[in-house]
Structure formats: structure tokens, C-alpha cells
Amino acid sequence: MVDEQRTEIDIEASIRGLMPTYVKLQQAECHPDERMFCNNCRTSIVDLHRNCPSCSYDLCLKCCRDVRTGELFRSNSAVEIRYEDRGKDYLHAGQVDDTNTTLRKAACREDSTDNYLYCPTSRDIREGDVEHFQKHWVKGEPVIVRDVLEFTSGLSWEPMVMWRALREKTKSRAGFEHFAVKAIDCLDWCEVEINIHQFFRGYTDGRAHSNYWPEMLKLKDWPPANAFEERLPRHGAEFISALPFQEYTDPRYGILNLAVKLPKNILKPDMGPKTYIAYGLAQELGRGDSVTKLHCDMSDAKEENASNSVIFSDADLHAKDGYLDNRELVPDISGQPAWKKKPSGKLCGSHGSASQDEYVERGSDGIDRVGSGEMMADEKPSVSGQGTESISAEDGALWDIFRREDSEKLQAYLRKHCREFRHLHCCPIDKVVHPIHDQIFYLTLEHKRKLKEEFGIEPWTFVQKLGEAVFIPAGCAHQVRNLKSCIKVALDFVSPENVDECIRLTEEFRDLPQDHRAKEDKLEVKKMMVHATSKAVEKLQKYRSRGGEQTEEEAEEDGEDDGSGAAAEQDRR
Template sequence: MLIPDKIHKGAPSTVSFCLSSHELLGDEGKINFRQHWANGEPIVVRDCLEQTPGLSWEPMVMWRALCESTDCNIKAVDCLANCEFEVSARQFFKGYTDGRSYPNLWPEMLKLQDWPPSDTFENVLPRHCDDFISALPYQEYTDPRNGILNLGTMLPSTFLKPDLGPKTYIAYGVSMELGRGDSVTKLHCDMSDAVNILMHTSDVSLSKDQMSAIATLKRKHKAQDRRELHCQRVSDKELDHGSCVSAEGEGAALWDIFRREDVPKLEAYLRKHSKEFRNTFCCPVEQVFHPIHDQSFYLTLEHKKQLKEEYGVEPWSIVQKLGEAVFIPAGCPHQVRNLKSCTKVAVDFVSPENIKECLRLTEEFRRLPMVHKAREDKLEMILHGVSNAIKRLGELISKRERVS
């Protein structure tokens, strides 16, 4: 049964909803799922990998399935500089398990996004693609091929279909919140619903020398912030010890998911404090087109405390474990920070419950500047899905009237 639950011991105390994959098989679990989903609430489903064939999702194993040589280069994103660069596959995957650092011992956080590309994932790694789809909970909604409640599957073959995934995200992570260069997915809002499953993790520990170096550098960062931004809200204690979420056991990724109803207050906070955030090469955010769709902000623990104090807003905070699926409703802004090196796979879908929100977001995205990186037109898919759903509903009503 779906019940309120503090997601995991050691996690922030915000309440969300959890259930096991076994509970989804029963009628009660499905009813509860739909009730909370219709309310625009995120849902966590545990133990999703129990019924899968058990393929290895270790990134090096996946790479070898694609390429015989581990010496060829791949494009990775440096989270501190927020830019792409080339690194050998061997070096990247070694860092995934052992960690990497800059000469000053600051952790070097790298990530691969959408690798392999989602438009070729099914072709180049067909067994892994099937393994992931078999792990998806509630496949009526989430199956990207045949989900009967997934409006994204209803486009005719003559239509240009949007890229709904699966998409793979492979990234480093450490439990300490660094404040600069963290392995994060910045705050953003998807136009459709999404489900994200944690398929593999690797725990990377920081040495005592690194911890000492990080503390020293954090103090320098604080002094720089005070000079540049005249901001003194971060305490010396926080900077010395770092903000940590317990990553003991299997917890590997911290999700912060905001309610749709809180979006206006969240946007107001970000506009008010935009200069306090760091972006490319740790420079302040200079321009804000849209505080959420720009994907320029990650709210640290201190930012979240300030947001609650000033606006009374706090997110659902979830520490995702291996084999857990996180469902994110369309229209809920969210951000993610890796507490360990993680391999996650996600698919987008369009559920009947959230079609109204998808349409609202589509119009919102269309109002962004033409050159905006977040602008993407899924309107054709959504409108066709609505039309198809209305047509099917009419057929069912007519059939029922004839029977009665």
C-alpha cells in the first residue's frame, strides 16, 4: 500500500510517498498510485531490478559492448567549468570508481549525458534497453513502446516523434556538498512526466588530505563571495565541515522536487538571489530569461533553508537507492545531486492525468526566446494524444450506452 514515508534514514525530513514494485501488482497499489499521481506528487518505487534478467550496468561493461578499445576518447562535462572536453574512456571510467581530483585536491566531477544517444540506445545496446524497460514500474504509463496510457506512444508513424528516451546519465558523485563543481542536474522543469531508475552506483571516498584541502578552499570561496556579492549568510561552520547527506548504505542521489503550486514563489526567490549563484567557471549568473527553464541554478542546503525562511517553500527531498524509480510529474521543478557515482536511466511519458499541465508547459516553453536552449516543441505530439484520448473515450461511452 502507498503510505507517507520519510524516504530514507538520514535523508531530509520532507515527506513523500513510497511503495515496493510488488505492491504495484495489486489493485490497491494501482489505485493509490493513481490518486497520488493525479495530485501531482512524486512517487518512489523500490526493488525495480528484482524482476530483471540482471545484466551488468557497470559503465565499463557497457562501453566494452559498444567499443573494443577503452583508449578512444569520449566527450564528458566538467561540472566545475560547465563545459565539454575530451577524455579517454579508460580515464573516465576509472574516475567513476576511484574518483578524480584537480592539482589542489578539489574533487573533479565529470558526467556523460545521454550516452549512448537515446536515438541509438535500443540499437547499440538492445539487451540493456530491454532490461531497463522490463524494470519500469506501471508500464501502462511508462513503456515507451506500447504503454496504453502513455499518450506519447500514440503518434502515427507519419509524425515526427519526440525523443522520449530511454536516456542514460553516467556521472561521478561524492556525499559532501561542495558548493562549486558539484555533480548535479540543475533545477529545471520537464514538459512531460518522467521516471528515473538508478541502475548502478560506485562509492567514492574522500581522503583526509582532500577533506582538509576542501575545507581550506571553501573558506577562500566564502571570502571571495563576500567580496563579490556582499553575502554573509553562509556560516564558517557549514563551510568547514561541508553539507552532507548520509550516503551510508545504498543511498546515492539526492532529489529535490518542488510542488507546482510553489513555482511562483520559487521563481521569485531565484530572481531575488540570482547573483548569489555560481554558473560557468564559477561566475555569478548574469542574465535570467526564466529562472527555472534556464537551468542555471542549483539550490544548496543553505539556499533551501533561506527559501523556506523567506517564502515558506521546501521541496520533497528524496535519497534514491540502487534499483529505485523516482516518478516526477510534469510541471514539478526538480534538481539532483549525486552522493556517489551513478548510472541512471530515464524515460519521459505523457500521462492522461497530467495532460493539462503538459499543454500549459508547452505554451510556456513556446514563449521562451527562439535561441533558448530549453525550447522544444512537443505540441504536435501532445495535441494528437489529447485528440486520440478524447476519441477513445467517446467510443467507450458510446459502447457503454449501446450495452445499457
């Protein structure tokens, strides 16, 4: 960044015919509640930039460089992707159980030392295990923390309890029970409006379409406001108190969370907490599954499974003939559509025992594998008859997290097979801008088998249980499928180990088309770095000027930074 600034000052000096030291820079006006972005690439502006005095158009230094090299408009072309709504008829047409160890097996990569994920308990962390976490975190490996609810007050996270708590905080409760929310229907990925009480009833009792096909609904970022702790204060306090590795995750006092270093008078990015409430089903349907599609977060993230609920326990669900339209599927080399093939390969997983054609498959190597692959069009899926008895009460969601170094191969596979995937209105995917940032793909068991067969890569695959927290490093593409109805609470943070990856992602997002969903620089990690560095230098200078002694105010401030302030506040609560 410093080199870019020096180059731009030299160019400005050359334009004015001055020495660089004589160039006087004008101070830009920026209000505390305002964010400065480059009007071309939408990257946040931290320091030097160019500004048009007539129209207030701001341009970052990298775009200035692109102007001079003639590459400024390379990312400006809008990409329009249209999906045709073909109606309701068209819409319906491994893991070894290592929960008792320090580690959990999540992959079967040959000649690899990262097949196991670090999986401590909350009790382990309280006894001091940050160094062990850091050894895995610095290598870009996910971490699973078990039993995070063990030391909480036991506040219920069931949706009806949260709903009643929200009603208590709402000033006017008139008509609240008739309040409608917008949820995502995972069958066609379109928004549907549903009464909030009906949505929560469907969470526990289940819902189905008119032909008995399971109706999978998702409610993102609920309650619909940034101030989660204001709308649900007791749940917010409970969540903060249960955070593992609070040096990194605490949104107020985390000493290793760069997002905390932003001054109080600056508009801050929304880092959470946020809740995601979604239905789920153990069987992989292949269409209409309750999933979070493959994507990559700009920052580090932590997701906790706070509640599970079994749905469709007694329902006899079945599919229409013609569930998959053969004419739209690309056949493989043998000429057989992909949905007629049974899965094979060595994908690791963990679960209880089950027969081979049930939800959990046992391979010849004795490893249980999650899923039964795409089903035949004339099969009639029944939850009670598809091996879901092997799903325990604690199992909540199936995770696939890819290594950063496998990103290019993963993207190549998705571009090659994009027509085999479906998105809006269940239409085949015709155009791909960025296979990961578009968030339009979900890799089924069959696709994961083909990915390993063709490109030699596989994700870490594991089942997240009730009360487990998953830490996802920035830059790791991941996807999730709910095995049951789940409530997850997510929180973003920026760790020093992954700040370089956050910057790399910012540059990657910068090159996306102007109208892309991931284009905007919402994190502003460069601004975080500037303030974090400035704060560290300021403290160091004061510390040295006093011969290594701290004032009472500085000691109190450091006490807040190291998390003791958060603990004291929690004790008061």
C-alpha cells in the same frame, strides 16, 4: 483550440466577404518524417495555421492573434549572457529513514497533508496497486518505487559492463578504446573531452584536479543515440521489463501513455530511455558539486538509479585558501558573507545517525537533515572525516522536488538572490530569463533554509537509493545531487492526469526568447492529444456499431495496449 479555429475562420470569411461556411481551407503538405512548427514561437502545429505562399513561413493561430493585437514580437528579442573564462586558478579559488513503511517523509510543511511521499515496493505494484498510485499522481505528487531490480535477470549496469556490451555491438572496434566523449565538468559547467576508458575508471576510482579538489564529471544521454535499445539491447530489454506502472510507462504498449497513441508513420519525440552517468560525493562542496540543476520537464518523467559506486574513499581532499572569493558574494543583513554562516532551520531528511557537524545533521526535534552547509574557505574537506560513514551502500542521489503551486515563490527567491549563485566558468549569475527553465541554479542546504525562511516553502527532499525509481509529475521543478557515482536511466511519458500541465508548459516555453535552450516544442503534446482522441472515438464507434462486440483483431490490439503484449514479448526474450 476549437474556439481559436472558429475565430480565425470568421476573420478569413470577413476578409473574403463570404459566409464562414463557404470558406474552403487548403490542405497543407506534411511528410510523415516532418514536424510542423510555427516559425515565430516554435510551437508545434496540429491543425489550422496560416502559411505564406512565397516563403513557406508558417504561423500558428495564437501568433496570428498576436499580430492583430500588436504583440507578436514580444518574445523575439535574443538575450545574450556572457560568462568570462577566468582560468583554472579562479575555478579552484530531512530525511527520517522510512524505508520500511508505505510512505517516506520528505518535508516538514506546517498544516500540510503532503509531507509524506507514496513509496511502494515493486512487489506491491505487481500485486496490483495502480489505484493507490493514481490517487497521489493526480494531485501532482512524486512517487518513489523501491526494489525495481528485484524481478530482473540481474544484468550488471556497471559502466565497464555497459562499455563492453557497446563494443560488442559496434561494427568496427578498431580504436574504440581511444574513443573520446564530451563530458560536463561541474566546476565550470564547460565541456571537456576525455577518453571513455578514463572516464569510466574515474567513475569507480575517482578523479581530482591538480590541487586535489574533486573533479566531478557528467556524461549525459549515453550512448549518444536515440536508439538506446539498439545500441544496448540486453540493457534496454531489462529496463523495460523492470518498469513500474507499465500502463503509464511502457513506451510501446502503455495504454495510459499518450505518447504511444502517435501513428507509426509519424516522426515521434525522443522519450528515452536515456542514461546519465556522473561522478558524485557525499559532502556538499558548494562549488563543483555533481548536480543536475533546477529545471522542469515538459512531460512526466521516471528516473531509475541502476548503479552506485563509492569514490574518493581514501583520498585526503582539500581546498585552496580563497576557495570562495568574498568580494563577489553578497553579504546578508549582518554583514557576513553567506558561506560563513552555519545552516539552521527545519528541513527534513532521512539517514543514519551522525554528529551535528558531519554530513547528516540532527536537529533538536530528532530529525536528521542532509548536508552540512557551505564550508569555510580554510576548511580542508576529507571524505573520511565528514560523516560519510553514515551514507549506506545503497544511497545514491539527493533529490529536491518542488510543488507546482510553489513555483512563483521559488522563482521570486531565485530572482532576488541570483547573484549568490554561479554558473558558467563559476561566474556569478547576472541575468535571468526564467529562473527554472534557464537551468542555471542549484539550491544548497543554506539556500533551501533561506527559501523557507523568506517565502515559507520547501521541497520534498529525499535520498534515492540503488534500485529505486522516482516518478516526477510534469510541472514540478526539481534538482538532484549525486552522493556517489551513479548511473541513472530516464524515460519520459505523458499521462492523462498531467496533460493539462504539459500544455501549460508548452505555452510557457512559447514565450521564451528565440535562442533559449528550452524554446523548442519537442514534445508536441497537442498532436498526441488529437491522435489519442481520434483513436478512442474510432474504437468507440466500431464497438457501438457491433452492439458491444469486438473482433479478434480489436481484441488482440487491446491486448497489446493493456500491456499483455509487452509481457508476452518479455517472456519470449
